[in-house]
Amino acid sequence: MSKILIVEDEETLAQMYKEIFEKEGFSVSSAADVEEALEKAQEINPDLILLDILLPGETGISFLLKLRRLDGKISETPVVAFSNYDDKESKEEALRLGAKEYLIKTDNTPQEVLEKVKPYLE
Numbered sequence: 001m002s003k004i005l006i007v008e009d010e011e012t013l014a015q016m017y018k019e020i021f022e023k024e025g026f027s028v029s030s031a032a033d034v035e036e037a038l039e040k041a042q043e044i045n046p047d048l049i050l051l052d053i054l055l056p057g058e059t060g061i062s063f064l065l066k067l068r069r070l071d072g073k074i075s076e077t078p079v080v081a082f083s084n085y086d087d088k089e090s091k092e093e094a095l096r097l098g099a100k101e102y103l104i105k106t107d108n109t110p111q112e113v114l115e116k117v118k119p120y121l122e
Contacts, residue, residue, distance in 0.1 A: 001025060001026065001027050002026050002027070002047040002048065002121045003026070003027045003028075003029070003044055003045070003046045003047050003048075004021055004026050004027070004028050004029070004046055004047065004048050004049070004050060004117075004121075005028075005029050005030070005031065005037065005040055005041055005044065005046040005048075005049045005050070006018060006021075006028060006029070006030040006031070006049075006050045007030070007031050007032075007034075007037040007049060007050065007051045007052055007055065007060065007063065008030065008032070008050075008052045009032045009033060009052060009054075009055050009056055010052075011032070013105075014030045014032070015030075016110060017050065017110060017113070018030055020110045020111065020114055021114060024114060024118075026121075029044055029046070032055075032056070033055050033056050033057055033058070034055060034057060034058040034059075034060075034062055034063045034066070035057075035058075037049075037051075037063055038063065038066055038067065038070075041067065041070075041074060041077065042070070042074060045073070045074060045077075046077060047077070047078070047121055048077070048078050048079070048080065048117060048120050048121055049067075049077055049078070049079045049080070050079075050080050050082060050113070050117065051063060051064070051079050051080065051081050051082065051099070052081075052082060052083055053081055053082075053083035053085050053090055053094065054083055054084070054085050059090075060081060060083070060094070061090060061093050061094060061097070064079060064081075064094060064097040064098065064099065065097060067079070068097060068098060078100050078120040079094075079098065079099045079100065080099065080100050080101050080103065080113075080116070080117050080120065081094040081099040081101065081102045081103065082102075082103040082104075082105055082108075082113060083102070083103075083104065083105060084104065084105045084106055086104050090102075100120055101116060103116060
């Protein structure tokens with residue numbers, strides 16, 4: 001069973017995505033900020049991280065920088081950024097730091113997000 005970490009500060013959205021992924025048979029954990037996300041990533045060693053860019057305090061870009069600096073396999077965990085922040089510079093930076101995709105939440109239904117991340121879990 002693939003493990004997914006959802007990094008999303010809006011509790012309603014985090015719960016909605018959690019339920020959708022769990023219905024597909026994935027094991028899902030969530031975190032609401034960068035510090036909690038780094039702790040959980042190291043604890044559960046997820047197969048994929050779904051990362052919001054606009055988080056309280058530090059941004060998802062900051063999370064990516066810190067994740068890539070960690071030792072071992074965890075630093076190579078596939079990350080799919082998803083945000084309503086449609087900023088060219090943030091998108092380019094996330095992709096440069098290894099995000100597989102940068103999805104705009106309002107342009108994708110939760111089911112579409114699920115379908116777009118599945119290939120990274122195979």
